[in-house]
Amino acid sequence: MEMRRHKVVVLGAGGWGTALAVVLHGNGHKVRIWAYEQEEVDNIRTHRENRRFLPGVTVPEGIDASTDMARLLTGVTLIVNATPAQFTRGVLHRLAACKVTPCPVVNVAKGIENKTLKRMSQVMVEELPVFFHSLLATLSGPSHAEEVGRSIPTAVVAAAANPRIPPLIQQAFMCETLRVYSSDDLVGVELAGSIKNIIAVAAGICDGLGFGDNAKGALLTRGLAEISRLGVAMGAKPATFAGLAGMGDLMTTCTSRHSRNRYVGEQIGRGRKLPEILAEMVMVAEGVATTESAHALSQQFGVEMPITAEVYATLFEGKDPREAARNLMSRPAKPENW
Numbered sequence: 592m593e594m595r596r597h598k599v600v601v602l603g604a605g606g607w608g609t610a611l612a613v614v615l616h617g618n619g620h621k622v623r624i625w626a627y628e629q630e631e632v633d634n635i636r637t638h639r640e641n642r643r644f645l646p647g648v649t650v651p652e653g654i655d656a657s658t659d660m661a662r663l664l665t666g667v668t669l670i671v672n673a674t675p676a677q678f679t680r681g682v683l684h685r686l687a688a689c690k691v692t693p694c695p696v697v698n699v700a701k702g703i704e705n706k707t708l709k710r711m712s713q714v715m716v717e718e719l720p721v722f723f724h725s726l727l728a729t730l731s732g733p734s735h736a737e738e739v740g741r742s743i744p745t746a747v748v749a750a751a752a753n754p755r756i757p758p759l760i761q762q763a764f765m766c767e768t769l770r771v772y773s774s775d776d777l778v779g780v781e782l783a784g785s786i787k788n789i790i791a792v793a794a795g796i797c798d799g800l801g802f803g804d805n806a807k808g809a810l811l812t813r814g815l816a817e818i819s820r821l822g823v824a825m826g827a828k829p830a831t832f833a834g835l836a837g838m839g840d841l842m843t844t845c846t847s848r849h850s851r852n853r854y855v856g857e858q859i860g861r862g863r864k865l866p867e868i869l870a871e872m873v874m875v876a877e878g879v880a881t882t883e884s885a886h887a888l889s890q891q892f893g894v895e896m897p898i899t900a901e902v903y904a905t906l907f908e909g910k911d912p913r914e915a916a917r918n919l920m921s922r923p924a925k926p927e928n929w
Contacts, residue, residue: 596620597669597763602682604631604656606644606736606874607699608673611764613740615671616654618766623663624656627674632656643873648740661689668694669763672711675875676702676785679711683718693722695759697749698729701784702877703884708891710781712752728756729777730764731784732835733843735850739769746770748835750780772835779827783818783837786885786899787844788878790814791852793902794845796912798853799860806916810898811845817896821885824892852878859905860912882906897922 597620601608604626616622626632634642635656639649657663664670664686674682679700696719698711709717715727732747739745749760749771757773765771774780790810797806818841819832831837844850855876858868869879886903889896901915 595668595762598667599623599669599671599763600625600660600663600667601671601673602660602686603673603675603700604628604635604641604644605673605675606641606740607734608671609635609641609645609650610648610736610740611671611673611699612654613648613650614764614766614769616651618763620669620763622654624654625660625663626656626658629658632658645736645740648737660685664689664691667691670694670696672696672698672700672715674700676700676711676877677705677875677880680704680714680718683715687719693726695726695728695756696723697760698727699731700877701731701788702881703782703785703888705880705883708884708888710778710785712777712781725753726756727751727753728760729781729784730760730771731780731840733839735843735847737849742768744768744770746772746835746839748772748774748780750774750777750836752777774831774834774836776828776831778825779822779831780836782822782825782827783832783834784840785877785881786818786821787814787837787841788852788876789882789885789899789902790818790841791844791850792856792859792876792878792882792906793898795850795853795856795858796860796902796905796915797856799857799862800912800916801860802916807845811841814845814898815841817894817898821889821892821894821896824894825888851876855879856902865906879906 599615599620599622601612601624604624612622612624635650728751730749734745734747749757761771882903885899904910905912905915
């Protein structure tokens, strides 16, 4: 089947949005990036590089950028939301105010909204006109922008409630260096991609405290268990958490030098305070805000999530990370049930 050429608008000029814009342009689509700040627009137009969020990756001449969302959306046939989770609602509200022909909207943000505890697809349903609701999807998996933008082989998963949508996303995004699988478990893919960032913060704390491979292996395994427990309680399929959005993304985020969430945890483990760490960061570490949301969801659904609870106490209640580790290790003995 011949690939359909889209007019794509990527909402968000961060590293991930820029990397996907480069991929989509390489696939022959006409790509535009909407940026909140003029600085990003100027960098892309003048230097052909997103120097703030994705330095070293060339942005091809054919990719334009602007802060004028309405202009970019004229004639659009595919929209990619790459704005951080806690800002997505506001951006979608602006999108809804524009006159846009119905087209697929692919969310690539990984997070759970703090105030409402909504997943991103739920936020999209609330903010976008009803004619978009059957066209919504999420793209997730082990996919650092620094590698995708440099054409390093990557595999992700596209999930949607409407079975017609993932094949469309596969056709638009797939190339020699980006492989896209499909899934009908939108709840599981969204939760896995969001909550693994909490475990990545915990993994960073382990690194900062000087723990070894044994601790990291146990953390990832038990972290995946509690992600799966919450996911199943919220209607997800258990097998999803063994896939790219679950185990794949978890391993990548917990071990990579590119991971902002692991970095935050590492700095916490070394004794620094959260406000100081976040103040010096250029990009958003989604796991910090998601820790608040997941902690609240675990209480709402009555699901035991001991790692999430200790990360929450460490980030927001000033708990000493060594004490948090001792608490996890000294919990009552029990069988390894998933």
